[in-house]
Amino acid sequence: MKIKELSNLTNEDLVAKEKQLKKDLFDMESHRQMGRVEKPASFRNLRRDIARILTILTERSTQGKKS
Numbered sequence: 001m002k003i004k005e006l007s008n009l010t011n012e013d014l015v016a017k018e019k020q021l022k023k024d025l026f027d028m029e030s031h032r033q034m035g036r037v038e039k040p041a042s043f044r045n046l047r048r049d050i051a052r053i054l055t056i057l058t059e060r061s062t063q064g065k066k067s
Contacts, residue, residue, distance in 0.1 A: 001052070003052055003056070006052055006053060006056055011057065014056060015057070018050055018053045018054070018057075021046055021049055021050050022050060024046060025043070025047065025050070028042065028043060028046070
């Protein structure tokens with residue numbers, strides 16, 4: 001997911017998206033332990049998407065404090 005797509009979402013949507021991505025990552029980790037991973041690169045993509053969301057939320061919260 002691109003940063004421009006994420007920045008257009010509201011804070012509530014971003015938090016919901018983060019929770020969903022973390023759930024997906026958890027499910028994929030359990031599949032990895034069972035040895036049924038189809039796309040190992042998707043782990044990295046999920047972690048990066050979560051980091052992007054957290055970065056946007058942090059930037060928004062710091063901008064609100066500065067104003």
